[in-house]
Amino acid sequence: MPSPSATRTPPTAPEPAIQAGDDPRHHAEVLSAVYDARMSGTRAPARPRDVIDDSWRRLLADGADPDRMARSTPDPEIIDLDQERRASGLDEVIDEMTAGLGAVTTDGDNIVVVADRAGRVLWRSGSPRVLSRADRLGFVEGASWAEGSVGTNAIGTALVAGSAVQVFSAEHFTRTHHTWTCTGAPIRDARTGEVLGVVDVSGPAATIHPTTLALVDAVARLAESRLREVHRRSLDRLRTVAAPMLARMAGRAVAVDDHGWVAAVDGIDSGARLTLPHEIGPGRAMLPDLGSCDLDPLPGGWLIRLADADGDMAEQATTLVVDLCSDRDPSVRVVGPMGSWTQTVSPRHAEILYLLSLHAPAGRTAGDLAADLFGDASRVVTVRAEMSRLRRQLSGLVAGSPYRFVAGLDVEVSVPADPAHLLPRSTAPAIRHARLA
Known part of the structure; x- marks a missing residue:
């Protein structure tokens, strides 16, 4: 909230929570007095910013209690976080967004969070120290940070406002969040104008900076541009496979x-x-x-x-043929009632498909695959990213929770006659064990 004498940012531009040169500590004290007065129904010493005032009004009108709003917890409806990530449409640009905001996380004081259109947290990255603090607030993957769940915050309020929002200290509706600052910007589907989700930078209140708002908003716009280009190229690739089949x-x-x-x-x-x-x-x-x-x-x-x-x-059944006979170009061939197609797969995806075939039909959890591939069951983030890419390539053929081939799919795996030649470049512990066996 700017001081009463400060000039407001034009309404067409995202408004930072503080202006350049403002003292964050003093500003937090003013905000605290404004917050206490508003929540108690007494006269406030200043007026909160419009985006914050609108949010508080919505919540108070709904009967929300700033002292009793539940700590956010993972949504019990989300049984497959990887599926939710794919469905969000944001998994294609998560790496770009994280890299674009690397400058605000290198000091270890902030985390980058990406949520879907409902405000559910799908990805987090940052230092273990700040992530641990976020855990105590329930700011975790799978949890809802919509306004109705945790009050005024940069994720939920950006979704309602439809524009980038910065929320500082006592601008948060829930008292336990007053030691935090957060900056979020909605990401829109350039094809439809619909909001896909929010990219957010959060951290201790003392880390607030007015330029963070412009940076987060710029990263969101770059993500939209990237999504448009990714979609165009993916449709072109799909068309090259589908057009000959349609012609026949x-x-x-x-x-x-x-x-x-x-x-x-x-x-x-x-x-x-x-x-x-x-x-x-x-x-x-x-x-x-x-x-x-x-x-x-x-x-x-x-x-x-x-x-x-x-x-x-x-x-008529669909058959997936995994060909591992070539040590350089492993491939998959999908044969269905309406035709067939063949694509090469990456060495990592070849490893995963082989491991899923070994453990069919039960499948493998992310932790199981992490141990199989890296000898480290904690590397589930890397596994989930690879599975997201694989499931996109093999639409509808690989299920999640646990990862497995879908029921009714015929799976055939072709391997070299000499087990020693099975994926010879692979260093995955489970593959090395299979070669020895």
């Missing part, structure tokens, strides 16, 4: 990515995007836009054909 097929069909965006179409008035079920897999499904359809997985998407009345298509 009889009947009406369409190829879409994991989010329903159309890459190629033949005989269907689909528009630019189809609505897909939350849970989708090979076989027959009822789509809101097209009715009963037969689905076949493509690399990064789906081939969808209007269902035949006899239902034969849905009864």
Whole structure:
């Protein structure tokens, strides 16, 4: 909150919580007096910033109690955090956002957080010291930081305001958050204008700086630009696979990515995007836009054909062939009712697919795979990132919690005749053990 005599930032620009040259300690004291007066219903010595005042009014009107708002906990509805990350549409740019905000985390006083459109925390990164402090507030992956859950904060309030927000000290509605400052900016889908989530920088209140708001907002805009380019390229790749298949097929069909965006179409008035079920897999499904359809997985998407009345298509199984005979170019071939396609896979993905085949149908947890690949069960973040990429490539064929091949999928693995030649460049403990066995 600027001092009463300060000139307000134009409403078209994000407004920092403090102005350059302000004393954060004195400003926090003023804010505390304003907060206490507002919460007790007495006359305040100054007026909070409009974005904070609006947030407080919403919460008080809903009967929220700043002393009794529950400590945030992971959402029990989230049973597969990796799936939620993929569904958010932000997993493609998480590395860029983290790197773009590296300057504010190098000193170990701040953390970078990315939340989805509902305010649920999907990623965190930062020093163990600050992450430990965040843990005590429930500022953890899977927890909701929507306004209605924890009060005024840069994630939830940015989602409501639709613009970048900086929240300092006693501007937080919940008293236990007054020792923190946070800065968040919404990230929009450039194709639809819809908010996908929020990128946030949080840390102790003393770390506040007015330029952090502009930096976080700029990183959000760069993420939007990057998402637009990533989407264009992914549709181009999907089109190169799908177009020849559509040309050979009889009947009406369409190829879409994991989010329903159309890459190629033949005989269907689909528009630019189809609505897909939350849970989708090979076989027959009822789509809101097209009715009963037969689905076949493509690399990064789906081939969808209007269902035949006899239902034969849905009864034909999809086969995943993992070819590990080449030590340089391991590949996967997917054979379905509507055709087949082949792609090379990275050495890491080849290792994972082999390990999942060994442990089918039960599958492996992130910790299991971390131990298999690195000999360190704690490296689950790296495993989840790799699984997110693999599941995007093999749409609907690999499930999560635990990671496993979907039920009904026929899996075939081709390995060298000499076990010593199995993924010979791999140093993963489980692969080395398989070579010896």
